[in-house]
Amino acid sequence: MNKLISWTSLFLASLFAVQSQAEGTLAGVEISNQASVSYDVGGSTITANSETVTITVQELINVTIISQDSGNVSVSSPETGAELKFQVTNTGNGNEAFVISQVNIGGDEFEVTLSTIYLDDGDGVFDPNVDAVYDNSAPSSIAPDESITIWVTSDIPESLNNNDTADVQVAALSKTFSDDGQDNPDAGAVVTDGGDSTTDAVYGTAAANADDTATFVVSAIQVTIAKAISAIDDQLGGSQPIPGAEVGYSLTVTVTGTGDAENITASDPLPEELALKNGISGTINVDGVDKTAVSGDDNASYDANTRTITVELGTITAGSADSIITFTTVIQ
Amino acid sequence: MTNIKRFIKNTLILAVLPALSVSAFAQVELKTEMYKVVEVQKENGTSKIEWVKPDSITPGDKVGYRIVVENKGDKPADDIVLNNPVPENTIYVAGSARGANSSIVFSVDQGKTFATPEKLFIIKNGKKLPASAKDYSNVRWVLTSSLKAGEKGSVQYIVQVK
Numbered sequence: 001m002n003k004l005i006s007w008t009s010l011f012l013a014s015l016f017a018v019q020s021q022a023e024g025t026l027a028g029v030e031i032s033n034q035a036s037v038s039y040d041v042g043g044s045t046i047t048a049n050s051e052t053v054t055i056t057v058q059e060l061i062n063v064t065i066i067s068q069d070s071g072n073v074s075v076s077s078p079e080t081g082a083e084l085k086f087q088v089t090n091t092g093n094g095n096e097a098f099v100i101s102q103v104n105i106g107g108d109e110f111e112v113t114l115s116t117i118y119l120d121d122g123d124g125v126f127d128p129n130v131d132a133v134y135d136n137s138a139p140s141s142i143a144p145d146e147s148i149t150i151w152v153t154s155d156i157p158e159s160l161n162n163n164d165t166a167d168v169q170v171a172a173l174s175k176t177f178s179d180d181g182q183d184n185p186d187a188g189a190v191v192t193d194g195g196d197s198t199t200d201a202v203y204g205t206a207a208a209n210a211d212d213t214a215t216f217v218v219s220a221i222q223v224t225i226a227k228a229i230s231a232i233d234d235q236l237g238g239s240q241p242i243p244g245a246e247v248g249y250s251l252t253v254t255v256t257g258t259g260d261a262e263n264i265t266a267s268d269p270l271p272e273e274l275a276l277k278n279g280i281s282g283t284i285n286v287d288g289v290d291k292t293a294v295s296g297d298d299n300a301s302y303d304a305n306t307r308t309i310t311v312e313l314g315t316i317t318a319g320s321a322d323s324i325i326t327f328t329t330v331i332q
Numbered sequence: 333m334t335n336i337k338r339f340i341k342n343t344l345i346l347a348v349l350p351a352l353s354v355s356a357f358a359q360v361e362l363k364t365e366m367y368k369v370v371e372v373q374k375e376n377g378t379s380k381i382e383w384v385k386p387d388s389i390t391p392g393d394k395v396g397y398r399i400v401v402e403n404k405g406d407k408p409a410d411d412i413v414l415n416n417p418v419p420e421n422t423i424y425v426a427g428s429a430r431g432a433n434s435s436i437v438f439s440v441d442q443g444k445t446f447a448t449p450e451k452l453f454i455i456k457n458g459k460k461l462p463a464s465a466k467d468y469s470n471v472r473w474v475l476t477s478s479l480k481a482g483e484k485g486s487v488q489y490i491v492q493v494k
Contacts, residue, residue: 024392025421031493033364033366033397033416034417035362035416036416037360037401037413039360039409039411039413040410040411041405041407041408041410048362050399051363051364053366056389057421059390060390060392200388202390204390
């Protein structure tokens, strides 16, 4: 009876070539299908439809985490709060939050003391006073195809050798699965009703590889520069930062580690709202000695066009006293 | 099938079900079934394709549709044409449409016109380009044989969820 229309269920494996899905149909979307038929009987044409069948797309949990540091990250020994930068991208099809973990990887020269994880505030610059601590107990969810930047900080032990390295692996785990007690789910694992729009959350294949590793390397010599406001004098007896007020700045250059750092140049391009007091007739104080702002006569200068202060510090031996540069600006 | 064979078959049906011969009516019923199409790894290292219950469908998954057609009337249905739009948020999987004794054609214009894959074209940036499976909007099976009273058959195809 069934000879008229038969079919074969043999399919080529090539139909299953991996297809990359960056985001995909959002969780909760319904896929409906209805077939129709037309046929002739006794000279007249008749049409009919099948019932509509519907599938609801479930939430696929996928995430990528990628180191944003180009190459090894130089640190001193010891150093507190050395940071690694990672980008976490939700490559699933629903809103999902992720629990971030960090772990020392063996096979390298030293282990770090894992410290705080911070959520970047959007400027891509690490500032522990501005960037919020990443709250693994209640992380914010990330929309599909959206990313966050995180800073993973570690303390570097003392007495390490130059060029010693430490690998730190950072991993992201779906909070839905973490809350469900599935800390190491296999691809295809499900949390019933764990997805958006009361869909199930389904663990994707990419999520299984949601980790990346970055490397600290002990650098014998480290040069850092810090900038601070030393005083504001509004010329009216107060300290309001108003036009005409004088703002004193200090730049502190620190060289740590071992050896000599050569050809150190400190430069500070002032914003448009500021200018060096007295312009190129002004002074720049380097380690307690006033230098002229004019270029060429000493190691300090000011370029009025770019409003840039430049100080040639030359060679500094690690461990030397900090070099301190101070100067006074005027709010324009 | 020869006329003699058809005659014999019809005679047999009439003999078995004489009561139905009173109403001459071909009623073709259509049913769409859906499955999740999965590749199952076997112990010997090979894999096979299985159609299973459509649970936990997520982007990238393949969904198989099987359209079962049955002539519940007592007269043969001729010139049967089955139509199925490729559902929204899915793409047709190249080469997946099956159906014996049928010519399978596709549309890239929401069912206005149909043709075999090599005769389908799309216009992109003012250029006429050969259409690919992801451009298909509709699948059509034109059956080359009649469906006799009481007979049943099926066609099928696979889509991938975007």
